[in-house]
Amino acid sequence: MTKELKTPTLIYTANTFCPGCGHGIISKLLALVLEELGIENKSTGAVAVGCACLLPESFGCDWIQAQHGRAPAVAAGIKRVRPNNFVFTYQGDGDAGAIGIAESIYAAKRNEGITTIFVNNGVFGMTGGQCAPTTLEGQKTTTTQAGCDYRYNGKPLELAELLASFDVGYVARGSVCNFKELWKTKEYIKEAVQCQLEGRGYSFVEVLAPCPTNWKMTPVESMKRIEDIGMKYFRCGVLKGGAE
Amino acid sequence: MAKVLMKGNHALAEAAVRAGCRFFSGYPITPQSEILEYMSWRLPEVNGVFVQTESELAGISMLYGAASCGFRTMTSSSGPGFSLLQEGISYLCSTEIPTVIADIMRYGNGLGDIKPAQSDYLQITKNGGHGDYRCISLAPSTIQEAVDLMSKAYELAEKHRNPVIIATDGALGQIVESVEFPDPLQHDPDQFEWSLKNIREGKHKIVTSKIYYDYIGKDYDNHIRERYDAMKKEELWEEYFAEDAEVILVSYGIVSRCCKEAVLTARENGWKIGLIRPITLWPFPVKAFRKITPKAFIAVEKCALPQMAEDVAMAARGIAPVYSMTTGSFIPSGEEIVSFAQRVMDGKEAEL
Numbered sequence: 001m002t003k004e005l006k007t008p009t010l011i012y013t014a015n016t017f018c019p020g021c022g023h024g025i026i027s028k029l030l031a032l033v034l035e036e037l038g039i040e041n042k043s044t045g046a047v048a049v050g051c052a053c054l055l056p057e058s059f060g061c062d063w064i065q066a067q068h069g070r071a072p073a074v075a076a077g078i079k080r081v082r083p084n085n086f087v088f089t090y091q092g093d094g095d096a097g098a099i100g101i102a103e104s105i106y107a108a109k110r111n112e113g114i115t116t117i118f119v120n121n122g123v124f125g126m127t128g129g130q131c132a133p134t135t136l137e138g139q140k141t142t143t144t145q146a147g148c149d150y151r152y153n154g155k156p157l158e159l160a161e162l163l164a165s166f167d168v169g170y171v172a173r174g175s176v177c178n179f180k181e182l183w184k185t186k187e188y189i190k191e192a193v194q195c196q197l198e199g200r201g202y203s204f205v206e207v208l209a210p211c212p213t214n215w216k217m218t219p220v221e222s223m224k225r226i227e228d229i230g231m232k233y234f235r236c237g238v239l240k241g242g243a244e
Numbered sequence: 245m246a247k248v249l250m251k252g253n254h255a256l257a258e259a260a261v262r263a264g265c266r267f268f269s270g271y272p273i274t275p276q277s278e279i280l281e282y283m284s285w286r287l288p289e290v291n292g293v294f295v296q297t298e299s300e301l302a303g304i305s306m307l308y309g310a311a312s313c314g315f316r317t318m319t320s321s322s323g324p325g326f327s328l329l330q331e332g333i334s335y336l337c338s339t340e341i342p343t344v345i346a347d348i349m350r351y352g353n354g355l356g357d358i359k360p361a362q363s364d365y366l367q368i369t370k371n372g373g374h375g376d377y378r379c380i381s382l383a384p385s386t387i388q389e390a391v392d393l394m395s396k397a398y399e400l401a402e403k404h405r406n407p408v409i410i411a412t413d414g415a416l417g418q419i420v421e422s423v424e425f426p427d428p429l430q431h432d433p434d435q436f437e438w439s440l441k442n443i444r445e446g447k448h449k450i451v452t453s454k455i456y457y458d459y460i461g462k463d464y465d466n467h468i469r470e471r472y473d474a475m476k477k478e479e480l481w482e483e484y485f486a487e488d489a490e491v492i493l494v495s496y497g498i499v500s501r502c503c504k505e506a507v508l509t510a511r512e513n514g515w516k517i518g519l520i521r522p523i524t525l526w527p528f529p530v531k532a533f534r535k536i537t538p539k540a541f542i543a544v545e546k547c548a549l550p551q552m553a554e555d556v557a558m559a560a561r562g563i564a565p566v567y568s569m570t571t572g573s574f575i576p577s578g579e580e581i582v583s584f585a586q587r588v589m590d591g592k593e594a595e596l
Binding site: 041076 | 309311433
């Protein structure tokens, strides 16, 4: 079986992410899904602070720049007055898992009719590679220069598991480390979008993504690190509300 | 509509609904919680949206989303909660999204106390969050005036594409007065070119600061200056026996009512005191000071440190010396204000 690779029209110009960055891949999957479902003209994104905020420079749906961590609340405000739109947040791990964890939890607690794409690359990318809520044991970052120590930093936040404990529509975690996982992740995103379109409540897809720049690795090494280390800690699959 | 007796906070909420507000998100805090409570049942009656959020941070963020869609929106808070709104207010100013925010001021720093105060003046008028911005701030002195100012607040917010703050206090929020409401207005959220719509219109929109896109390579700095210069023309004030006065009191909100009593008390005894009552705290009504020549100005406000007094000093430059009467925890009587004015004239009070 062959898969046809095409550039979605929502991607209106080349992105400005670093070479090998996961954002370019994940946003393309999202664009493909929105176009397959025919909702590219009625999609509104609340974009996080961090590398995510570069996305509107290449991705042509309507956007609002949320405050750091507040994207789920901003998106919920839009969804409640424009219930027929597809409304989503696009957030990194610092945004959704650290400064905005209250807003993340309450989007799930209220089962808001929005969708979150959560990009987990284990670092604060935009600010230069500091320790994130998702940084793994031994990982060197600019604020854990001897390697992340769980005794001081605690274990990585499993946001997908946390949100799946609420009465929400759909939760999954995928990865983009190889083509098999990539296409699975696209299906997770599609199911999350459909969950919202069918009015089944909050949907959330976490995606394990590479940050070669701040991991100080090549893009290929970064993908291998996700496969060998990241996916051992963060279990991929559907955690809640899979296809019936 | 006939007059009804109503609590200040309830009346403010009803006035917002009648001005077309269809979205409220906020968090409880005394002495503003009645606004939240009223909106919780009133907005669903008019197909509006009410959400009690997990924090003021989330409340103003949710409002930011709804307001970006062109809807008339509102939140309210007080004291520590008003501090938490500042992040969102800075974003609303940077993205040029109109809304109305009520601060029902309470007294004290930190947790402070629930008694009425005017001690958020500097935070309200001098951009309480980060960056360069101001919010037009309306300070009613009666419940009727609060109601009458509400549709004006939305008009100013939309004219200038900027949040407007209604600055009242725990006294105006809690007292009951007779009030007459205007007829309800219809607001069309889709009338604005800038708002997020149901369907993307041609090129996609990005609700964000102009610093990133529209003004790349253009004059962002002057854009900001021009926005706020335009807002500065919206000065509103009331003059009360000001023209011939030897001493001018400057006071707003609930305390201005005490000052009116002081003016009448003094004049009954043949002493010409007058009052300038700012209705817009920002822009501060400097024009009100240009045609009068008293011997002294006295800023009377309910806080511990001089706050509005600083603006009075700026407005009174070259006209007359300025004195500050700060009444802290207490609402002053007219007689106490007259006594302070007498001490000023006797040279017993220090200039600000």
